Amino acid sequence: MKIAVLSGKGGTGKTFLSVNLAAVAKKSIYLDCDVEEPNGYLFLKPVDEGKKDIKVLIPVVDEKLCNGCKKCVDFCAFNALAYTGRELMIFEKICHSCGGCKLVCPEKALSEKERAIGRVKKGRTGEILVYTGILNPGEASGTMIIDALLEEVKDEEGLVFIDAPPGSACVVMESIKDADYCILVAEPSIFGVHNLEMVHELVELFKKPFGVVLNKCTDGENPSEIYCLEKDIKVLGKIPFSYELGALTSAGEIVANKNKEYYKLFSALLKEVQDEAAAHS
Amino acid sequence: MKIAIPVNDNNLKSGVCASYGRAPYYYIYDQELNEGVFIENLAASDSGGVGIKAAQILIDYAVKVLLTPRLGDHAAAVLNKADIAIHKSSGEGIEENLEAFLQGKLQPLSEIHAGLHGN
Numbered sequence: 001m002k003i004a005v006l007s008g009k010g011g012t013g014k015t016f017l018s019v020n021l022a023a024v025a026k027k028s029i030y031l032d033c034d035v036e037e038p039n040g041y042l043f044l045k046p047v048d049e050g051k052k053d054i055k056v057l058i059p060v061v062d063e064k065l066c067n068g069c070k071k072c073v074d075f076c077a078f079n080a081l082a083y084t085g086r087e088l089m090i091f092e093k094i095c096h097s098c099g100g101c102k103l104v105c106p107e108k109a110l111s112e113k114e115r116a117i118g119r120v121k122k123g124r125t126g127e128i129l130v131y132t133g134i135l136n137p138g139e140a141s142g143t144m145i146i147d148a149l150l151e152e153v154k155d156e157e158g159l160v161f162i163d164a165p166p167g168s169a170c171v172v173m174e175s176i177k178d179a180d181y182c183i184l185v186a187e188p189s190i191f192g193v194h195n196l197e198m199v200h201e202l203v204e205l206f207k208k209p210f211g212v213v214l215n216k217c218t219d220g221e222n223p224s225e226i227y228c229l230e231k232d233i234k235v236l237g238k239i240p241f242s243y244e245l246g247a248l249t250s251a252g253e254i255v256a257n258k259n260k261e262y263y264k265l266f267s268a269l270l271k272e273v274q275d276e277a278a279a280h281s
Numbered sequence: 282m283k284i285a286i287p288v289n290d291n292n293l294k295s296g297v298c299a300s301y302g303r304a305p306y307y308y309i310y311d312q313e314l315n316e317g318v319f320i321e322n323l324a325a326s327d328s329g330g331v332g333i334k335a336a337q338i339l340i341d342y343a344v345k346v347l348l349t350p351r352l353g354d355h356a357a358a359v360l361n362k363a364d365i366a367i368h369k370s371s372g373e374g375i376e377e378n379l380e381a382f383l384q385g386k387l388q389p390l391s392e393i394h395a396g397l398h399g400n
Contacts, residue, residue: 073337079330082337084363091355094330140329 004179008195035142046123065109072101181277186224209280291319302331332356353396
């Protein structure tokens with residue numbers, strides 16, 4: 001069962017929730033798909049079991065064959081190519097590796113070469129297998145890294161926690177594409193509702209079963225909870241706003257491993273998630 | 282010689298646009314004919330590579346000089362390879378910039394910013 005954890009913005013508690021659920025699940029796989037700034041490993045502290053480079057294909061021009069027709073330039077939806085009148089310039093980091101330029105070139109002047117854009121690291125902590133996706137700084141898109149992460153667990157039947165990047169862009173869509181269930185993490189503020197709405201719309205669009213975890217709950221009014229009530233969205237659980245949680249997390253600790261109350265809280269949450277996911281499968 | 286300026290609107294009263302790649306229009310002035318045209322920048326709202334695309338537009342219009350307040354590194358790389366001179370615009374007006382350039386008062390643009398790629 002693959003469970004994706006997402007939210008409309010960073011700092012809502014995706015990694016916090018994912019690593020704690022993985023910790024109480026014990027035998028599970030944790031995928032860090034927040035490839036621009038993966039940080040799940042800081043909590044899980046996996047023992048390294050190797051890594052592999054993730055490569056994409058980018059075009060290379062044979063200037064002897066290029067006649068300057070600019071068909072490739074006009075085709076490129078990402079403006080990665082320019083023809084100066086004398087030569088074809090290729091901007092590797094703008095290229096999205098669609099291969100279209102090579103297809104449209106009537107002179108067969110374009111071929112492709114590999115370029116590493118990041119890596120996937122594998123590690124283990126207890127019974128938790130940890131895969132961390134890392135996008136090299138300056139790269140435009142991490143979707144290929146996420147694709148490689150998901151490939152690692154393609155045939156996995158056990159519990160997989162997918163820690164998604166923040167927001168609702170392509171990288172998030174890529175992260176949830178194989179998910180059986182989505183957990184949306186929300187903060188108790190108007191801003192939090194706005195972010196929740198973004199990911200809510202996304203999971204509806206992808207027709208994924210989902211529920212919400214209300215994080216950082218205080219005694220006051222919780223606009224995200226009101227939103228869930230109004231939209232008839234399942235609230236899977238509530239996590240309190242607490243100094244202790246903040247302090248332990250800031251120290252790189254998995255709170256479920258440090259405090260029995262939190263262990264119970266996350267165990268109950270995991271059961272709720274599994275029941276919900278099973279009910280929708 | 283053709284001179285290009287990124288502008289905010291398609292009339293001569295329009296000001297110079299603060300952005301090169303995302304300018305809605307380019308004013309292209311033909312010195313020999315003493316007339317100019319406004320070209321719509323169809324790539325202005327693309328997600329990326331707009332500087333490269335805008336450079337391609339200028340190349341395709343056989344522009345030789347670009348007057349702009351600022352420029353990113355990708356656009357500069359293409360324009361340099363295409364031998365298009367880049368000068369720093371001064372003030373808002375289209376005509377005052379053309380005049381200033383033709384009088385040799387506009388300096389080559391020395392500062393190329395690192396681009397806003399992905400932002």
